[in-house]
Amino acid sequence: MTEAAPNPAMTPRRRERRVPQVGVRQLPFARVYNRYKPIEVLSADHIEAIHRAALKLLRETGIEVMQEPARRILKAAGAEVDLANDRVRLDPELVEGAIAKAPASFEMQARNRAYDIGIGKGEMIFAATGGPAFAHDCDRGKRPGTYADMCDYLKVVHQLNVLHQEGGCPIEPTDLPADTRHLDFYEAAITTSDKTWQCWALGAYRAEDAVNMGGIAYGLSRAEMKATPITLTIINSNSPLRLDVPMCEALLAMGKAGQPLAMTPFTLSGAMSPVTLAGALTQQHAEALAMLALSQINEPGVPVLYGGFTSNVDMRSGAPAFGTPEYTKAAMAGGQLARRLNIPYRSSNVTASNIVDVQASYESMMSLWGAIMGGVNLIEHAAGWMEGGLTASFEKLVLDAELLQGMREFLKPIAVDEAEMALGAIAEVGPGGHFFGVGHTLERFEHAFYEPMLSDWRNYQTWQNAGGKTGTERANLIWKELLRSYEAPPMDEGRREALTAYVAKRKEEIQAGKMLPDPID
């Protein structure tokens, strides 16, 4: 992205009348690696204690598995199944043996292979927010999600180079029928962008539709997609200690198709998990272990992530809180637990703020530092999440893109050698001088420092003369400029038509009660 070139055919007068061009500068798309040592908030002994306690919990208390096929698979592998309450108890050896089959890293392919990404081995990806039911922007306020808002949001997500992946529907299109709106979302995600995208873990049919549609759009067989996956889904346990039917269905179907699963207990400390962080982490770990084991028994070697989402409630009101100091510590501890299993780690960028303000900014920073210095490999909701995940904000999307760009620059190591230490330039300038004009500066200044998308570094008077806009007001201009300048990435016309035909056919099938699609290969 560069500043829009002026149109020489326009008279100055006509130019003045136009809507002001923001001109969005941003970093290019890149794969991102973290070479710093993670922050360890727990000792190795404590990590081992939590791991052992979680295994004990799965052995003694067990976990409720509500889906029959999942219970059957676990029983066949040696688990003890109590049919009275669907409780499954797992031996430590069974759990650890299964999880040992999971890969330590994997690759994903995008429709545009320039957007391929890797998860693991120090590489981290930033995925946009997924799941909010409401949309928000500063012009129109908060409203229930619509297909139109979802499409606009997907376009801005595509435009933001720092985002590696669409995050599984940023705004639920609540104006479309619930049973088939996943088809509309998948079609929009695949055609609006050619980056990777996430699908819904809400029953087997929504997972199968995702794989079918990916195959059509990318021109790939099931085997090719299994070799290098194209989509990813988040699997949430129903904390405490319950795996429900739709989630189990998706886990098994996506697993058989070889698509990555991010296993994420939602252990809100004080509500769905113990009021102590160590207790919440133990429960998180137990639920993750159970899901990870099930995935590897179902399909050995399927790519998986260990998800940490431990936060806490406000004990005065019971309201969930995000981006708290406890959240940050839990995010780092989660990374330690994932590394204990040698599995990639998923964390998030979260806030409870109802608006894009200083609180949204600092809670997101606390989350991002927790994730990144926790050794994360996938940041889900990396951009756009607001109001505890109920709302996707257009301005928050831009704010978060700025935070992510900043963190990406922070992760770039400082170069140290004779030329960089610049003793010659320092001697040349000497006491009391300045470095603006010396050769050492002139050779490097254009790309010496990070150039922000959102930050305004102008002095007070210049800033005030230019309207004195806050960061949130500037973010509003930026997303609108990104949306205005959006162009759909190219797509093979035949595949595009086949995709549309598939969606139409599936809508008819689902309306007629045929939920599960025929697999396409």
Added chain:
Amino acid sequence: MTEAAPNPAMTPRRRERRVPQVGVRQLPFARVYNRYKPIEVLSADHIEAIHRAALKLLRETGIEVMQEPARRILKAAGAEVDLANDRVRLDPELVEGAIAKAPASFEMQARNRAYDIGIGKGEMIFAATGGPAFAHDCDRGKRPGTYADMCDYLKVVHQLNVLHQEGGCPIEPTDLPADTRHLDFYEAAITTSDKTWQCWALGAYRAEDAVNMGGIAYGLSRAEMKATPITLTIINSNSPLRLDVPMCEALLAMGKAGQPLAMTPFTLSGAMSPVTLAGALTQQHAEALAMLALSQINEPGVPVLYGGFTSNVDMRSGAPAFGTPEYTKAAMAGGQLARRLNIPYRSSNVTASNIVDVQASYESMMSLWGAIMGGVNLIEHAAGWMEGGLTASFEKLVLDAELLQGMREFLKPIAVDEAEMALGAIAEVGPGGHFFGVGHTLERFEHAFYEPMLSDWRNYQTWQNAGGKTGTERANLIWKELLRSYEAPPMDEGRREALTAYVAKRKEEIQAGKMLPDPID
């Protein structure tokens, strides 16, 4: 601080007419320790390379020392002095030998000994902003600093428990005469609060006045204050490579009085230092080494800090930028360089934003993470700094206090033992239950989690019904409530009168041209 108790004598009607009570909840005052391993952005080899390069710079290029007594002291210790340009060249052995005499940690005493603090050994202190010439709040906007604004700010600083130290005059009282306003500031700092405070390194007389006034107010002899210092000052080099006269005077006078000196080069990369971070850090290190060596030659064992303030300019405009990714890395590298010398480390909480918005929030977070995970011992400007240090904002003060409280909580280790892992409670609740009512929760919920001062976690509707205030608007209410409920800490009447008499006498002396006070013991 707790919620203000309702006054039973007031009728409901009269109560309604009163200004709404905010009720500020905050953490108690506490000494803060960081037990996490610092983030190392440079390898040990790179740190050694920068250290060696800085020593080479001091040997070959040298540093301009503008004050004759400082040059004399350095020459007597073995430095080579070029009288043609006041250039002083120092051998590595001289520099390293002198710095080896500096203590690795030290204590400071407050007027109220409950506010005593330590610097070093993992302990960090948070000092309010010092130096801004302008004041800003959301009601009255930006204006030149006045004595009245300074006093209000000092009161709020005193009220905020998370702040350990006043930071050397938050708002310059530009309505008072320049030559004597340090006396007004010192008197206000000492009487408004009974925490420790910082003084001005602007000539020997302002340093001597600080020590004299501290002695009067605390009832301490010079020897007692030397044994446990009462004030601290920031010594800035004039980068590149220059120590000016007022700064040298203060360095020598404060040093002889045994008061701590935070040596801080202001190496803005691309302007006053090389455009490369390694170059800026090398120059920062060289200037810090020279100041540290001078301090220890002048007064062996005087407490000192290694200050890092490397940031970068916007290469498009030359404007200084703060809280950038480069700033964060430099803050962490600075901590590594300080630890190389076994000297406590000073960093800052900075932003270039002109207003308390999302940018102010994320730039401050980037600074704080850089400082704290850089292993800082003194965070200068920990609360209140805005607009690149030109302005002290009342709302930013509250925002930063929230960030500092959050970081303090983040530094509290997660407890891990059988009770905290809560296997019993998890089994008791079982699949699908919740933890609100179980004994394990009820025993702990009141103090389980951090309770924020500024964050609003209410749901959207409740928040909107309560006025839908942004974090900045809430910060505005909080500082006004803190100011309203301020009460001056008690002070011995005789000392209070002696202090006022000293200020009156000194104003006369200075007006008559007698700048340096007679030392009081």
